[in-house]
Amino acid sequence: MNKSFVTFAVAGTFIVSSIFGGIAEAASISSLQKQQQDIQQKNSELSSDINTADQQINSLNAQQADVKEEMTRIDLSIGETHKKIREKTAKLEETKVEITRLQEEIKVTKERIDKRNELLKDRARNYQKTGGMVSYLDVLMGSKNFSDFIDRASAVATIMQADQDILAQHEADKKSLEENQAKLEVELASVQTMLADLEKMNQQLNAQRAEKDRLLATLEEQEDEIHEHKMELQEEAQILAGQSAAIQKAIELEQQRQAAAAAEAKAAAEAATAAAAAANNNNAGSGSGGGESTPTPPSPPVSSGAFTMPANGTFTSGFAPRWGSFHYGIDIANRAANVPIWAAADGVVIQSYYSSSYGNVIFIAHSVNGQTYTTVSAHMEARLVSSGAVVKKGQQIGIMGNTGDSTGKHLHFELHRGQWNGSKSNAINPVGIVPMP
Ligand SMILES: [Zn+2]
Incomplete structure (x- = not known):
């Protein structure tokens, strides 16, 4: 109560x-x-x-x-x-x-x-x-x-x-x-x-x-x-x-x-x-309520740091030049059905919509130790949170899919230091910051 x-x-x-x-x-x-x-x-x-x-x-x-x-x-x-x-x-x-x-x-x-x-x-x-x-x-x-x-x-x-x-x-x-x-x-x-x-x-x-x-x-x-x-x-x-x-x-x-x-x-x-004032009145009892306020531990796949793994599966493509251009994210593939996509950190959903290139995509703004980050989770089969929603690290936000400009079911995940923009100039390699499978 x-x-x-x-x-x-x-x-x-x-x-x-x-x-x-x-x-x-x-x-x-x-x-x-x-x-x-x-x-x-x-x-x-x-x-x-x-x-x-x-x-x-x-x-x-x-x-x-x-x-x-x-x-x-x-x-x-x-x-x-x-x-x-x-x-x-x-x-x-x-x-x-x-x-x-x-x-x-x-x-x-x-x-x-x-x-x-x-x-x-x-x-x-x-x-x-x-x-x-x-x-x-x-x-x-x-x-x-x-x-x-x-x-x-x-x-x-x-x-x-x-x-x-x-x-x-x-x-x-x-x-x-x-x-x-x-x-x-x-x-x-x-x-x-x-x-x-x-x-x-x-x-x-x-x-x-x-x-x-x-x-x-x-x-x-x-x-x-x-x-x-x-x-x-x-x-x-x-x-x-x-x-x-x-x-x-x-x-x-x-x-x-x-x-x-x-x-x-x-x-x-x-x-x-x-x-x-009370202590002055009686010196008796010793409290044992310290453990009460401990938050419930996160579910197994959620890491303890600021970020957690965005999806489970095989790491198939890194943040690197690819096919004559640059791949501004990482890919995680998984052939299983209904693979959950998780929010990589606490944040506010910037945009949850269908894009002809990204497919079903969710942009989330995060603030970690005073630094703003933006994550992009693309090609999802389904989106489970809407624009403006407040999400927690490890919360399921969607299901892995093959929508938009994608060949084969996978999660395309981007990390931007600061805001996302069309030229992806703030994109950084998430490996080493965001835990990967
Ligand atoms: Zn990709």
Whole structure:
């Protein structure tokens, strides 16, 4: 009954005093206030960085819009060029067909001329064999009178002229067909040149389009990177806000502790006065209540120093360069189910949340002998304490997991002397400070 009250009161002061290491009061508060100022300074820097990221995103968006506009223009040009190529290809085919047709016609005309020539030759040979011109003469001589003679003579002349006219006409036809063919062949060459030019233009346009595709992909990639960077900045700002809240809580607890200590000192002084008075009255009894106020011993895995082991398992990776960068923490792996994660020391939870990189993560502010530390426990399957909670050394805060940017179930544990920040400039090797499995 009385004991439970005592334990409660002791536990209260225990948390407070171990968070602040019981160091001299006013100095400790002003140091905490100084930390608050640092956080505010860092926060305004982050806001300005986030602003810059937003401006970069806007500029990239504008550039992307320009590129897309260019792409539209190129797409239209490609469509137009393709249409022209189709037209010219059709024209080319048409011209080729026309040339073939003309060649066929020229061939037929030539054959006809050859046949006609043969016929005229036959007729001339016939005239010679049968006395040729003589029979023409016979025709003329057989005329009854002069008028008949004229008629007959002109008939003979007409027949001979007709033969010549036919020949001349055929020659003219052949010449005109050949001229047409020559004209078409010039046209064919010109269409072929145009087609070649169009194909070249098409290639250039496609190359431009591919170039714009690449440019857009680069711009989008840059935007993704800046978005990611912005998210990191926002995450950092959130953690800073959490640190600020945790330190605010610490200031309040320190003020309470100072008030309680003053009251206790006053009560002790009064008790001493009363005890002295009682001793004067009777010298009999000897007290045996000294062991009563001893706190219950911690559960087996909890070490006796300021820090205790953050998890049980195999130490798989140390605070060292790794995979081309630096590993700012240590890894502890354990294949068993429901492996508990413990608070490494007494403290206040800065932030308990899910991060895309850290997975389920808990940031805790600790004060050990006047020095502020921040621990980070990452990749947990589950978080058992919330932002702002006061935790004790060895208290279970989560369950080991494989969340966020992690391959395989393990605890990633970081120790920072002072506050956590995005560049992890305060990270120190926990080995030698925090007990390890
Ligand atoms: Zn790690």
